[in-house]
Amino acid sequence: MIRSSAGPSVAWKLRPAAASDSDSIWTIFKAVVARGDTYVFAPDISRDEALAYWLHPSARCYVAEREGVVLGTYVLKPNQPGLGAHVANAAFMVAPTTQGSGLGRVMAEHCLAEARRLGFRAMQFNFVVSTNERAIRLWRTMGFEVVGTLPGAFKHTEKGYVDAYVMFRSLAGDVSADRRTCS
């Protein structure tokens, strides 16, 4: 069990997704993309398309549950094949009713630990919408930096064309830091 910064009363269980989580994942996915403000997926994406992406065999999918209810999910995969496969990519979704609970950070910490365990050297987010200030603030506090700006690359449902950021952090440095702590 992982306790988030929101307080000791909030305990999350993170685990690999099972086939039986499909309904929960789709409920979260649908609610998040329907707003058209953070993800590129078409706001009216079908369940099949969404699950084909999120549960793709090349990605590891995890869910976060509290009292048996799945309220968040993330995927972790190589960002590129072959000679770029040492850099991880990840994507996170939290049920809208659960936002602000600290679950994003809980999942991100779990994800970074998993990425290190799997031997990735870095993590990259390819498309962080520039108006998604909460996410950007979170990623910065977790060691990610904006390493690229894609002009007008996101068609925000309310704001029109806005920039998207590429964010990146090394994991190799942390491994050394961990080692130093242990020595």
Place this chain on the structure above:
Amino acid sequence: MIRSSAGPSVAWKLRPAAASDSDSIWTIFKAVVARGDTYVFAPDISRDEALAYWLHPSARCYVAEREGVVLGTYVLKPNQPGLGAHVANAAFMVAPTTQGSGLGRVMAEHCLAEARRLGFRAMQFNFVVSTNERAIRLWRTMGFEVVGTLPGAFKHTEKGYVDAYVMFRSLAGDVSADRRTCS
């Protein structure tokens, strides 16, 4: 027929790829990725994997031929789904024996024209290896800028971990320029 800057004796025919081009495309693909210096694909990628990527239904594939021999190929597709689908992505491969002939530029000009015709507002390259100076020089002369740097994101066969660039150019501005020329 398109004449490249290499001289009037070099005339290229560019056309959409047909199923019968698979052998030619694989020959080029294999030779390019075997060097492990410009593309992330595993240098020993299989023919099936390579063609599944290059001839994916979501991409338009074109070939460039001279005297009936296919010596170059490129793919053009949306870089993201849904709310990011207004930005194009493209990738180009030239048979190693043909490099330096100007075919890269010929294909790139054709590709930009196709992207405009299809209504894309911009074009993005997600992963230009920083040591691929010839390509970077070409993209710069064609209006692309480096908008992001991915630290150590490419494992170069000879040089080890080197940076990769994200390059981007607007197509919207050009459309206005075209319109002004016509008015």
